[in-house]
Amino acid sequence: MKRDFLAETDFTTDEMNRVFELCRQMKQGEITPKPLLGKTVGCIFHKASLRTRISFEVGVSELGGTSLYITEKEIELGKRESIYDAAKVLSRYLAMITIRTFAHSDVEQLAKHADIPVINALTDLLHPCQILGDAFTIIEKKKKLDGLKIVYLGDGNNITNSFINLARRFPIHFVVGTNPGTMPDAELLKLAQAEKVGRVEVIFDPKEAVRNADVVYTDVWASMGQKHLAEEKAALLKDFQVNDNLMKLAKPDCLVMHCLPALRNAEITDSVIDGPNSVVFDQAENRLHIQKAIMLVLMDDKRLKN
Ligand code: CP
Ligand code: NVA
Helix, strand or coil: CCCCECCHHHCCHHHHHHHHHHHHHHHCCCCCCCCCCCCEEEEEECCCCCHHHHHHHHHHHHCCCEEEEEEHHHHCECCCECHHHHHHHHHHHCCEEEEECCCHHHHHHHHHHCCCCEEECCCCCCCHHHHHHHHHHHHHHHCCCCCCEEEEECCCCHHHHHHHHHCCCCCCEEEEECCHHHCCCHHHHHHHHHHCCCEEEEECCHHHHHCCCCEEEECCCCCCCCHHHHHHHHHHHHHHCECHHHHCCCCCCCEEEECCCCCECCCECHHHHCCCCECHHHHHHHHHHHHHHHHHHHHCCCCCCC
């Protein structure tokens, strides 16, 4: 049966560890698999993208395949024809689909009706490829993930929700430092807190949130599709800016992370994003390797070294 990757929880902990190991092997050049030889992957993007689109297209090419960049303009998914019809037709041409759009339910519907694997390249709800890449970066730098205090400061958005899902698979201590008016998804939060795999907390005081952190992560205060709320969000979140004063409360070797693109000197200061603890460009690089690993696991490629 075909597999999709729409949410972190589509993979078991063992499968995620396999993704991390494949990612490491490809990054080190220990393996150079080409399972996509002669195949085409469709990359449907309804929102702007630098990292995700380019790392997917480069990744498909490195796995031996061809990528096809498809914007809303060409296919008008769900408007010109139903998502069902589009899913059936695309499945006759392509080996796999990656899709970035607004409603998570559109991606679920596409995956349900497609006969080929579908990968979530970001929705309003989740950004699972980003979070797997970030978890890999943390493991690279800290040599572990379990037990770390990972603090996310700012808007409760798709990145926050994806970290909450990561805490449903790994025993991390995930702290969301945010304003009561910018909370992450209530349902995912409830699930993670009930499952108790990792410990997930929401703290409204940025100083208390960041104390002794192993990782401090932030993202733009207004995500794509929400730019009209930028001023309102900035007013609610100004105390959650990642700056030198706040970073003094974290551990001295605390990693500073941001998925990028950043609005410099809004959610994070230049001094911190360009400072010695920042790993933002390693995160960006790892998107390439992790997405190749995700594609391999979805294709269940048995030729790979374990
Ligand atoms: N981090 C990330 O997904 O970047 P893009 O929006 O540029 O793809
Ligand atoms: N939360 C951001 C992430 C961009 C990679 C957005 O959705 O715009």
